[in-house]
Amino acid sequence: MNGATMDNEPILKVDKLKTSFKTERGKVTAVDGVSFDLLKGEILGIVGESGCGKSATAQSILRLYDEKQAIHEGEIWFEGKELLSLRPPEMDKVRGNDISMIFQDPLSSLNPVFTIGNQIAEAILIHKSISKREAYARVLELLRLTGIPAPEKRINEYPHELSGGMRQRVMIAMALACESKIMIADEPTTALDVTIQAQIMSMIVELNQKLDMGVILITHDLGVVAEVCTRVVVMYLGQVVEEADVENLFTRPLHPYTQGLMKSIPQLDCDRSKPLLVIEGTVPSLHQIPEGCRFATRCPFADDLCRSKMPPLEQYAPGQRARCWHAETISKKGEAIRAWT
Amino acid sequence: MTISSESIDLHAVKSALKKEQNKILWRQIMTNGSLFVGFVIIAFLILVALFGPLLMKHDPNTMDVLKRFAAPSADHWFGTDNLGRDVLARVIYGTRISMGIGVAVAIIASMSGLIVGIYSSYYKWLDHLLMRLSDGIMAFPGLLLALALMAALGGQASNVVIAVSIVATPYIARVVRSEALALKEQTFVEATRALGASDSRIIWQHIAPNTLSSLIVQATFIFAEAIIVEAALSFLGAGIPPPAPSWGNILSDGKTYIYKAWWMTFFPGMTITLAIIGLNLFGDGLRDLLDPHVSKAKK
Numbered sequence: 052m053n054g055a056t057m058d059n060e061p062i063l064k065v066d067k068l069k070t071s072f073k074t075e076r077g078k079v080t081a082v083d084g085v086s087f088d089l090l091k092g093e094i095l096g097i098v099g100e101s102g103c104g105k106s107a108t109a110q111s112i113l114r115l116y117d118e119k120q121a122i123h124e125g126e127i128w129f130e131g132k133e134l135l136s137l138r139p140p141e142m143d144k145v146r147g148n149d150i151s152m153i154f155q156d157p158l159s160s161l162n163p164v165f166t167i168g169n170q171i172a173e174a175i176l177i178h179k180s181i182s183k184r185e186a187y188a189r190v191l192e193l194l195r196l197t198g199i200p201a202p203e204k205r206i207n208e209y210p211h212e213l214s215g216g217m218r219q220r221v222m223i224a225m226a227l228a229c230e231s232k233i234m235i236a237d238e239p240t241t242a243l244d245v246t247i248q249a250q251i252m253s254m255i256v257e258l259n260q261k262l263d264m265g266v267i268l269i270t271h272d273l274g275v276v277a278e279v280c281t282r283v284v285v286m287y288l289g290q291v292v293e294e295a296d297v298e299n300l301f302t303r304p305l306h307p308y309t310q311g312l313m314k315s316i317p318q319l320d321c322d323r324s325k326p327l328l329v330i331e332g333t334v335p336s337l338h339q340i341p342e343g344c345r346f347a348t349r350c351p352f353a354d355d356l357c358r359s360k361m362p363p364l365e366q367y368a369p370g371q372r373a374r375c376w377h378a379e380t381i382s383k384k385g386e387a388i389r390a391w392t
Numbered sequence: 393m394t395i396s397s398e399s400i401d402l403h404a405v406k407s408a409l410k411k412e413q414n415k416i417l418w419r420q421i422m423t424n425g426s427l428f429v430g431f432v433i434i435a436f437l438i439l440v441a442l443f444g445p446l447l448m449k450h451d452p453n454t455m456d457v458l459k460r461f462a463a464p465s466a467d468h469w470f471g472t473d474n475l476g477r478d479v480l481a482r483v484i485y486g487t488r489i490s491m492g493i494g495v496a497v498a499i500i501a502s503m504s505g506l507i508v509g510i511y512s513s514y515y516k517w518l519d520h521l522l523m524r525l526s527d528g529i530m531a532f533p534g535l536l537l538a539l540a541l542m543a544a545l546g547g548q549a550s551n552v553v554i555a556v557s558i559v560a561t562p563y564i565a566r567v568v569r570s571e572a573l574a575l576k577e578q579t580f581v582e583a584t585r586a587l588g589a590s591d592s593r594i595i596w597q598h599i600a601p602n603t604l605s606s607l608i609v610q611a612t613f614i615f616a617e618a619i620i621v622e623a624a625l626s627f628l629g630a631g632i633p634p635p636a637p638s639w640g641n642i643l644s645d646g647k648t649y650i651y652k653a654w655w656m657t658f659f660p661g662m663t664i665t666l667a668i669i670g671l672n673l674f675g676d677g678l679r680d681l682l683d684p685h686v687s688k689a690k691k
Contacts, residue, residue, distance in 0.1 A: 113586055119516070140590070147587035154586075159579040164601045173597070174587045204403070225587060 061088035067125035083289035096280035151226035157218035161210035168206035174228035216247035295371040305373035427677020433670025450478035471655035482637035497618035505564025513572035526562035612675035
């Protein structure tokens with residue numbers, strides 16, 4: 052396992068977080084009662100398909116949405132502070148300083164008109180009152196830490212002069228600038244090619260261990276999750292459907308959605324004449340959320356109970372929670388595997 | 393080790409590439425006809441405005457009644473006017489005044505337009521307020537509004553600058569606002585917010601520098617517009633108070649004698665035309681250079 056010291060002491064506690072947006076067609080709830088803890092020094096994965104609210108959850112933690120359009124409910128606790136009730140200037144002090152974030156597309160995440168040295172230095176100078184010279188020394192240190200070769204030269208280059216992988220390293224350097232305690236990585240490798248993906252991921256793991264920094268990794272790549280994360284939260288249509296340690300999740304998934312996701316990963320030794328498993332149907336629109344279990348429209352096990360009543364998120368094994376009426380039976384009988392194939 | 397030798401090679405490649413890029417940029421500037429011609433005209437007029445008065449033998453305001461209505465000659469290249477003043481001297485002094493007003497308006501309107509545009513892109517309630525105000529200003533014909541403002545403020549060079557700047561500001565603000573609206577949704581702005589940057593830091597450090605290229609292009613057109621409006625105001629007697637020789641004043645003086653002394657209107661008129669053509673060519677060329685989307689679409 053790659054988790055650092057496990058104190059089992061949550062550094063971030065998200066409690067019944069609900070984020071809704073006012074739209075022309077009425078209120079839309081993108082994140083609906085999501086709760087999870089991030090323990091000190093762990094890498095927590097949040098997985099789910101596009102539109103399941105994983106990015107919305109991340110952005111809500113930092114309150115990046117325009118709060119005239121987005122409504123947050125619930126609580127987010129960090130170091131004795133409830134983030135959702137902080138006044139904007141106090142929230143500014145948390146962003147980047149205590150909790151930092153890296154984004155999907157490293158090209159558009161950097162300002163094209165400034166050198167990268169300038170931008171990393173800015174990340175430091177926003178929160179720390181140190182001289183420009185000291186800031187630049189720290190920038191060089193950060194560039195070295197993130198494995199950028201010849202940092203003395205790179206520091207004066209503009210984003211367009213760097214490759215995608217380099218840019219993502221710069222973004223990570225910015226996220227590390229103030230030694231924040233939590234880093235939220237929103238699909239950090241989606242825009243990069245596979246070899247660079249592996250480099251960036253292993254760097255995130257390395258930094259997590261070296262700096263004892265909590266990481267929330269948002270991804271739809273289960274391979275990455277298996278390799279990197281200690282715990283995983285699976286989301287579907289704005290809700291947590293399963294939460295488990297990474298081993299449990301892969302060996303004994305409880306929720307049919309998680310099982311479906313596992314089954315749709317191609318295996319090296321699979322029978323290539325058979326098509327890959329597809330979870331039938333599409334995610335229902337947020338405007339027409341089904342009554343009862345949200346996955347019922349696509350679930351092979353759904354019955355009348357599922358279609359009429361929402362299952363609670365219940366604990367089935369130590370550290371493993373799932374939101375399914377039939378979790379127990381499905382996982383025991385191994386029925387899942389048959390039903391899906 | 394291999395890495396260091398590689399990085400040296402890379403560096404050489406990079407500097408060669410940079411040289412190549414500079415060469416391409418230089419070629420783009422030189423082959424961009426309108427930019428080049430526009431630049432030459434503007435540079436010439438600026439040089440005239442700065443140094444012309446020093447080289448002149450005639451004073452623009454000294455009257456010589458004996459030489460009234462003298463046709464262009466070796467002594468008076470552009471002839472003399474109804475009071476015997478040298479028209480060339482007046483046009484050259486006028487260059488200083490008119491170009492000065494143009495520059496002042498371009499700078500003031502750019503700054504106020506940048507502030508208005510960028511804040512209205514960022515705060516919605518301000519957007520409604522400022523943009524409706526801009527709509528109101530833009531609904532008037534520019535010259536008419538400037539005329540009304542001059543009537544209210546009183547005829548003075550500084551008031552001409554203020555009046556024309558007020559008329560021009562919404563045009564800059566519109567351009568900046570539309571640019572900033574797109575920029576504000578870019579991920580790098582979100583990323584900067586995630587770093588804990590305050591609104592004003594995002595606005596001035598990150599959005600504003602990215603709007604500059606469109607702002608500069610728009611400012612050259614405002615420069616040209618300001619010269620025309622100033623000339624029109626002076627022509628109508630609501631601009632720079634005579635006898636100060638702004639281009640509009642010289643034209644205005646000449647209009648009564650247009651059949652008797654064509655040079656009194658011809659030369660200042662041609663100078664205004666030259667300045668406006670120069671500025672518009674320069675602005676067009678600059679846009680081609682700074683905004684690759686437009687120039688690509690053209691080809």
